[in-house]
């Protein structure tokens with residue numbers, strides 16, 4: 001399978017999960033301005049939404065949307081416990097986290113990367129991010145990972161979006177539980193491998 005990515009973007013999350021899963025995969029970088037991939041393919045034809053990530057399976061099927069991709073990957077390797085079993089209450093808890101990270105954190109960072117965003121909107125987004133990170137810090141009290149003792153795909157996603165705080169000078173160390181969590185996830189060999197592969201370390 002092949003993961004289409006942009007270094008440092010939200011596609012880092014499935015990249016980390018691929019490493020955690022130990023699955024065989026390749027990657028291809030997408031130029032998000034031109035929508036052309038490193039091998040010269042028209043990315044619009046691979047993902048008509050034009051954004052990363054997209055996961056192309058060996059049979060040609062393409063899965064889009066980060067939370068769907070990482071759950072697909074987790075389900076390929078149930079023994080790795082990257083997601084609770086489908087149908088359990090824990091799986092819905094995980095999906096709650098993925099939705100929260102996607103809609104309340106990921107997409108609240110996005111306006112900062114658009115030069116046309118008015119300052120007032122950025123200020124509102126910053127205040128929301130601070131509220132959301134405060135909530136996550138509370139939830140992490142006494143836990144190593146979002147779902148408890150085990151690393152899950154939600155941690156790959158949260159770690160990825162937390163990494164953008166530095167671009168907007170949002171100091172995560174104001175929440176010691178978050179800073180400790182970030183260091184814990186960053187130390188995982190799979191995370192180091194994915195970040196190195198993307199030139200982030």
Ligand SMILES: N[C@@H](CCC(=O)N[C@@H](CS)C(=O)NCC(=O)O)C(=O)O
Nearest residue numbers: 009010032050051052053065066067
């Ligand atoms: N809903 C999508 C959002 C993906 C997304 O925001 N991707 C960004 C990078 S983090 C992107 O490729 N933006 C370029 C564009 O929209 O043209 C998902 O969760 O996978």
